[in-house]
Amino acid sequence: MSEVLVLVDHVDGAVKKPTYELLTIAKRLGEPSAVFIGAAAQGAEVAEKVKAYGAEKVYVVDDASIKGYLVAPKAEALQQLAQQVSPAAILITSGAEGKEVAARLAIKLESGLITDAVDVADDATTTQSVFAGNYTVQAKVTKGTPIITVKPNSAAPQEAPGAGVVEEFGATVSEGAKTAQIVASQPRQATGRPELTEAAIVVSGGRGVGSEESFAVIEALADSLGAAVGASRAAVDAGWRPHSYQIGQTGKTVSPQLYMANGISGAIQHRAGMQTSKTIVAVNKDEEAPIFELVDFGVVGDLHTVLPALTEQVTQRK
Amino acid sequence: MNILVLVKHVPDATADRHFESDGTVDRVGVDGLLSELDEYAVEQALQLTEKREGEEHTVTALTVGPEKAVDAVRKALQMGVDQGVHVSDEAIAGSDAVATSLVLAKAVEKLNADRAVDIVVCGLASTDGSMGVVPAMLAERLGWPQVTLASVVETQGDQVRIKRDGDTATEVIGATLPLVLSVTDQSGEARYPSFKGIMAAKKKPLETLTLADLGVEAGEVGLGAAWTEVVDTTARPPRSAGEIVKDENGSGATALAEFLAAKKFI
Ligand SMILES: Cc1cc2nc3c(=O)[nH]c(=O)nc-3n(C[C@H](O)[C@H](O)[C@H](O)COP(=O)(O)OP(=O)(O)OC[C@H]3O[C@@H](n4cnc5c(N)ncnc54)[C@H](O)[C@@H]3O)c2cc1C
Ligand SMILES: Cc1cc2nc3c(=O)[nH]c(=O)nc-3n(C[C@H](O)[C@H](O)[C@H](O)COP(=O)(O)OP(=O)(O)OC[C@H]3O[C@@H](n4cnc5c(N)ncnc54)[C@H](O)[C@@H]3O)c2cc1C
Numbered sequence: 001m002s003e004v005l006v007l008v009d010h011v012d013g014a015v016k017k018p019t020y021e022l023l024t025i026a027k028r029l030g031e032p033s034a035v036f037i038g039a040a041a042q043g044a045e046v047a048e049k050v051k052a053y054g055a056e057k058v059y060v061v062d063d064a065s066i067k068g069y070l071v072a073p074k075a076e077a078l079q080q081l082a083q084q085v086s087p088a089a090i091l092i093t094s095g096a097e098g099k100e101v102a103a104r105l106a107i108k109l110e111s112g113l114i115t116d117a118v119d120v121a122d123d124a125t126t127t128q129s130v131f132a133g134n135y136t137v138q139a140k141v142t143k144g145t146p147i148i149t150v151k152p153n154s155a156a157p158q159e160a161p162g163a164g165v166v167e168e169f170g171a172t173v174s175e176g177a178k179t180a181q182i183v184a185s186q187p188r189q190a191t192g193r194p195e196l197t198e199a200a201i202v203v204s205g206g207r208g209v210g211s212e213e214s215f216a217v218i219e220a221l222a223d224s225l226g227a228a229v230g231a232s233r234a235a236v237d238a239g240w241r242p243h244s245y246q247i248g249q250t251g252k253t254v255s256p257q258l259y260m261a262n263g264i265s266g267a268i269q270h271r272a273g274m275q276t277s278k279t280i281v282a283v284n285k286d287e288e289a290p291i292f293e294l295v296d297f298g299v300v301g302d303l304h305t306v307l308p309a310l311t312e313q314v315t316q317r318k
Numbered sequence: 319m320n321i322l323v324l325v326k327h328v329p330d331a332t333a334d335r336h337f338e339s340d341g342t343v344d345r346v347g348v349d350g351l352l353s354e355l356d357e358y359a360v361e362q363a364l365q366l367t368e369k370r371e372g373e374e375h376t377v378t379a380l381t382v383g384p385e386k387a388v389d390a391v392r393k394a395l396q397m398g399v400d401q402g403v404h405v406s407d408e409a410i411a412g413s414d415a416v417a418t419s420l421v422l423a424k425a426v427e428k429l430n431a432d433r434a435v436d437i438v439v440c441g442l443a444s445t446d447g448s449m450g451v452v453p454a455m456l457a458e459r460l461g462w463p464q465v466t467l468a469s470v471v472e473t474q475g476d477q478v479r480i481k482r483d484g485d486t487a488t489e490v491i492g493a494t495l496p497l498v499l500s501v502t503d504q505s506g507e508a509r510y511p512s513f514k515g516i517m518a519a520k521k522k523p524l525e526t527l528t529l530a531d532l533g534v535e536a537g538e539v540g541l542g543a544a545w546t547e548v549v550d551t552t553a554r555p556p557r558s559a560g561e562i563v564k565d566e567n568g569s570g571a572t573a574l575a576e577f578l579a580a581k582k583f584i
Binding site for chain 2: 102134142
């Protein structure tokens, strides 16, 4: 069986959940191999984690000469590895960086690229949700090594022990790939809440929340449910929450089990980021708000009274 | 500075977008416009020149697309761009991202040969395909640095610095001209064309190029040459209408709590 390369999605060696989802998908296509581009010293630790989800091999690419630059060196490393192992497919998480790595890799390997897949079948046919979720597209790569970026929450990670054999891979990074330099980097503060794109429940607030202080109402509900907190662009533009909270066309795409839109009207650009959520709930004081066209359950009312009461009931039922 | 701004013509997101039977997007039957996210690219291109007073600048808008795509360039001209280039060729129809980036790269190379280009400014993503990959592909093909997803752009001499909100950190990225830049909708509101701008646009140079002009073979692009194939497209069934209740004296919260409990969320 051919290897399927999965680029490990991690922050400083802490493996993120979408990696396990990709390994689960990789098993359908061949033999999963994880590729960890990071500090070589963390290789063994990462291998322990990914082997539980089926990684037969774990390629460790030390990032000492890679990490200070934008995506080009990562694409070079993957290219060299792909040329050595001739994988059946390459799977990468669909984030901004993952997509750019994939883009460069597609040109280097003369291979077709599919982005933002929400499912991948055993024959590598992908499913994409497009046009703000109004269409479902089935597509296939027809040339080269299929390079597919997959959105978080596209598969339930399945534990299935693999051999997890660690192999150091020495990539040669060209000077030409080191031309966009990361001059400064300020890690985002941890909120203690689940990550937006990975969370099972997302509670969002929009312009209807009314102020930065009032976002506490949204956060209290989110915390009672163990949920992540999101925001519409209107709430972000008003400065109530940073851009990293934004859900929609120019923010994050989420596909949780439960999405709760509070004080959000449901503009097409917002829908683009949440329409594939399994269950959708809205609280809005305007019964004509378009968000109600999407919901499984909606409450016409003032979020400032409905949400605190709901939070109390959720807490009581625990 | 000599700046190129890449503008895509897309079907209106608020209209009824759909696919043709061959899996390509209907770009004729649905009203099109300049991809909204490329307005931010035009705005930043203009601001970059405005911030460097006293130098000579040219801003050129470039699009690849069918006949109607020229409207995207026209809008950019109305906003204040100096000149436009429209690459149009029947053979391009149905191109995937890899092929589109090839045509764009060849066009950049041709313009660069005529007069050295300093910056190619792109949007964050198109509003139809919305892959967000063309800037990286272009940088790869040109062998130029990519500084992407900028919310703030500054230049000094031949140095460019951008700020961006990455997935896990806020970063400052630096690179030397020439380079490929992409900007987000956090980079600042795009200007509206003024009446004067609309009138002036009519007299601005607008060139049309074909694949032959760029030295690209018809067989390298288009639906037949795509490295990806759309197997099927299906309109998503509208979500069946859910239950909507009016909140009266706390009834809303209770009903919602019951719904969430029934669905095992609490
Ligand atoms: C190129 C482009 C990209 C964009 N990208 C995004 C994106 O990524 N994400 C995004 O969200 N938007 C995006 N937008 C903006 C989008 O078009 C909308 O403007 C935005 O989603 C509106 O946010 P909102 O629903 O919070 O505000 P509004 O549309 O103003 O809606 C506020 C809602 O709150 C309700 N409300 C008010 N007070 C209360 C109360 N006390 N209790 C309950 N309900 C109340 C109102 O009835 C109303 O329905 C984009 C726009 C463009 C042009
Ligand atoms: C719903 C849908 C899904 C698709 N999925 C895939 C897929 O999985 N794989 C694939 O290879 N192709 C796919 N395509 C085709 C692909 O979108 C087009 O080939 C497109 O030309 C390039 O991708 P993009 O529009 O997503 O550009 P993006 O990468 O999102 O565009 C970023 C920026 O590049 C510039 N730009 C992009 N195109 C042009 C242009 N024609 N003229 C001028 N500037 C431009 C703009 O500045 C734009 O803001 C898909 C198309 C659609 C409509």
